[in-house]
Amino acid sequence: MNIASLAPLAVVLPILGAALTFALNRNPRAQRVVSIGLLSLTLLLECWLLASVWTTGTASVTLGGWLPPFGVVMVVDQFSSLMLVVSSVVSLAVLVYATGQGMADGDSEAPVSIFHPTYLILVAGVSNAFLTGDLFNLYVGFEILLTASYVLMTLGGTGPRIRAGVTYVVVSVVSSVLFLIAIAMIYGATGTITMADLAVKLAGMDPGTRNLLHVMLLVAFGIKAAVFPLSFWLPDSYPTAPAPVTAVFAGLLTKVGVYAMVRTETLLFPGDTLNAPLMVVALLTMVVGILGAIAQSDIKRLLSFTLVSHIGYMVFGLAMSSVAGLAAAVFYVAHHITVQTSLFLVTGLIERRGGSSSMDRLGGLAKLSPLLALLFFIPAMNLAGIPPFSGFLGKLGLLQAGIALGTPLAITLVVGGVVTSLLTLLAVARVWNRAFWRKPEDAEYPDRVLKDTAGVGLLPRSMVGATAALVVFGVALTVFAGPLFHLANNSAEQMLDRTAYIHSVLGDNAHIPGTAAPSVQSGVQGSGK
Amino acid sequence: MSVNLTLLIVMGVLYACGIYLILERSLTRVLLGLMLLANATNLLILATGGYAGLAPLFSKSTDPHDYNDPLPQALILTSIVISFAVTAFMLGIIYRTWALARQDDIQDDAEDRRVAKTPSFDAEDDSVVPEETSEFPVTEVPAAAKEGATE
Numbered sequence: 001m002n003i004a005s006l007a008p009l010a011v012v013l014p015i016l017g018a019a020l021t022f023a024l025n026r027n028p029r030a031q032r033v034v035s036i037g038l039l040s041l042t043l044l045l046e047c048w049l050l051a052s053v054w055t056t057g058t059a060s061v062t063l064g065g066w067l068p069p070f071g072v073v074m075v076v077d078q079f080s081s082l083m084l085v086v087s088s089v090v091s092l093a094v095l096v097y098a099t100g101q102g103m104a105d106g107d108s109e110a111p112v113s114i115f116h117p118t119y120l121i122l123v124a125g126v127s128n129a130f131l132t133g134d135l136f137n138l139y140v141g142f143e144i145l146l147t148a149s150y151v152l153m154t155l156g157g158t159g160p161r162i163r164a165g166v167t168y169v170v171v172s173v174v175s176s177v178l179f180l181i182a183i184a185m186i187y188g189a190t191g192t193i194t195m196a197d198l199a200v201k202l203a204g205m206d207p208g209t210r211n212l213l214h215v216m217l218l219v220a221f222g223i224k225a226a227v228f229p230l231s232f233w234l235p236d237s238y239p240t241a242p243a244p245v246t247a248v249f250a251g252l253l254t255k256v257g258v259y260a261m262v263r264t265e266t267l268l269f270p271g272d273t274l275n276a277p278l279m280v281v282a283l284l285t286m287v288v289g290i291l292g293a294i295a296q297s298d299i300k301r302l303l304s305f306t307l308v309s310h311i312g313y314m315v316f317g318l319a320m321s322s323v324a325g326l327a328a329a330v331f332y333v334a335h336h337i338t339v340q341t342s343l344f345l346v347t348g349l350i351e352r353r354g355g356s357s358s359m360d361r362l363g364g365l366a367k368l369s370p371l372l373a374l375l376f377f378i379p380a381m382n383l384a385g386i387p388p389f390s391g392f393l394g395k396l397g398l399l400q401a402g403i404a405l406g407t408p409l410a411i412t413l414v415v416g417g418v419v420t421s422l423l424t425l426l427a428v429a430r431v432w433n434r435a436f437w438r439k440p441e442d443a444e445y446p447d448r449v450l451k452d453t454a455g456v457g458l459l460p461r462s463m464v465g466a467t468a469a470l471v472v473f474g475v476a477l478t479v480f481a482g483p484l485f486h487l488a489n490n491s492a493e494q495m496l497d498r499t500a501y502i503h504s505v506l507g508d509n510a511h512i513p514g515t516a517a518p519s520v521q522s523g524v525q526g527s528g529k
Numbered sequence: 530m531s532v533n534l535t536l537l538i539v540m541g542v543l544y545a546c547g548i549y550l551i552l553e554r555s556l557t558r559v560l561l562g563l564m565l566l567a568n569a570t571n572l573l574i575l576a577t578g579g580y581a582g583l584a585p586l587f588s589k590s591t592d593p594h595d596y597n598d599p600l601p602q603a604l605i606l607t608s609i610v611i612s613f614a615v616t617a618f619m620l621g622i623i624y625r626t627w628a629l630a631r632q633d634d635i636q637d638d639a640e641d642r643r644v645a646k647t648p649s650f651d652a653e654d655d656s657v658v659p660e661e662t663s664e665f666p667v668t669e670v671p672a673a674a675k676e677g678a679t680e
Contacts, residue, residue, distance in 0.1 A: 143611045163636045177566045188577035
């Protein structure tokens with residue numbers, strides 16, 4: 001039996017966990033054991049999947065016995081299994097952190113009995129979106145994770161969270177409606193919603209219709225991934241949520257959007273019709289995002305803006321549609337999920353130790369808590385792309401691919417990428433200078449806790465441990481960057497080639513349309529009419 | 530593929546009203562707008578199923594072309610359930626907004642307003658640097674020791 005046929009368990013186990021923890025809502029201890037245990041089990045399964053895909057190649061599972069063009073399929077290839085493993089590592093670390101926080105606070109501030117089931121549903125939605133090979137099932141995956149995220153975003157129902165939640169829910173619903181319209185139109189045009197089948201059928205279509213469908217999908221995913229003109233909801237809504245919730249949103253939700261964009265660009269609409277607009281969008285996302293970050297005085301808001309800004313790097317890698325560019329983008333996604341989440345977790349610790357996440361109120365944290373300073377410093381430098389960290393390696397890969405491409409637009413983006421990296425360094429250095437380095441007396445409105453050296457016990461061990469584990473995982477991505485880049489390169493080759501994906505779903509006799517030719521051919525047909 | 534013109538016109542009207550309503554600042558109207566958009570999309574999916582036909586229950590005597598396409602209806606069912614859940618949640622949030630703030634409008638982000646009002650001059654970054662920035666006490670180095678060090 002092929003181990004890939006166990007892939008649906010990556011979705012089923014968290015949902016099972018959600019049901020169990022919901023039933024156990026009177027017993028927080030049992031909830032913690034069940035959710036952490038089941039998530040660890042899921043992580044083990046996903047590591048196993050990654051290993052099996054690495055040796056035997058892409059595999060697919062048909063659900064319910066309906067054969068591919070009709071039923072729902074799940075496809076495990078190198079990219080999706082890598083995303084599964086990284087996302088599970090991150091969500092496990094955040095779960096341990098949140099549990100530690102809940103235990104320390106006596107679960108008094110928020111209805112935490114709801115937290116565990118909702119969190120597991122979120123994880124199930126993310127796994128479903130990564131695994132599915134069916135466009136409508138991708139929509140369902142998005143809805144599962146979004147609905148869970150609405151609840152997590154407004155946890156506790158305080159004024160600021162409700163205010164932020166309203167914007168978030170409305171924007172997400174609009175993007176879902178757009179996605180659904182795109183699915184309906186694609187079904188109307190081709191008669192199928194299985195992605196592998198679409199890859200075959202969309203190739204021979206009239207270029208006008210094809211571009212319309214392409215743009216609609218990209219806009220819908222662009223809202224979720226927060227690329228520039230569609231990104232204004234994110235810094236508005238993320239910072240108000242509880243620290244672990246913001247951390248997991250920052251790590252996973254936007255990356256699911258990026259993942260969907262990657263699949264759209266490589267599997268459904270290969271070729272370079274929209275590469276130039278995507279590059280412009282990537283440049284604007286990077287530069288506008290980071291300029292927003294520099295203006296902020298609240299660490300959480302600043303990090304939300306760097307999150308938006310760095311999505312631009314991934315879109316840049318995607319827009320080059322070369323193996324080197326796509327490989328660097330895949331590597332960058334894995335790096336960014338880890339680093340951005342750990343920075344948000346550290347901010348949660350800063351808020352706890354220093355009494356606030358506003359830089360006007362902080363100071364002297366490096367002396368007060370050297371461990372906290374270390375935990376902030378490593379991922380901050382990693383995010384800014386200081387060598388030897390993985391952020392540097394990912395950016396280097398992107399810049400090399402950009403220079404290899406050599407078009408004026410690509411060179412502009414290379415310059416924009418370097419500038420953004422320097423500005424990111426400026427932004428995190430400001431946090432370091434103000435929150436960690438200066439004396440507490442120098443802060444504009446210093447908090448009382450800053451002078452209180454007796455507050456060492458304020459940071460529960462499990463919260464610090466979970467953050468430290470994630471920081472170490474981020475460093476491990478640097479140490480094992482060689483094999484990881486190899487994996488990213490292989491998955492980029494597979495995605496651009498498409499043969500393995502389509503054959504694993506539709507069988508070995510399926511016709512693979514040429515990658516570059518069809519748009520030209522159908523263009524001739526279109527003008528002939 | 531044949532389509533039902535009435536359904537298409539209804540769909541267009543629903544989209545127009547829905548988009549108008551979600552541009553309002555009142556939350557209840559935004560919610561109504563979202564519901565209209567969701568229903569318009571359901572009609573669109575229904576239209577992709579093509580002409581109306583027999584219920585897709587298999588019988589040997591029926592010509593395959595007489596069946597209706599069942600897939601869009603399955604999709605609509607799923608999307609109805611999802612929009613139902615989201616609508617219920619939105620209603621909860623709107624009620625909570627009313628309970629907390631006694632108003633039905635979308636509110637501004639206070640931190641965002643504050644950042645927008647910040648002057649471009651930042652006291653810490655832009656003010657004139659004082660002469661002595663070192664935190665260490667300045668000790669005069671004797672001239673003789675300096676010369677000794679250079680030699």
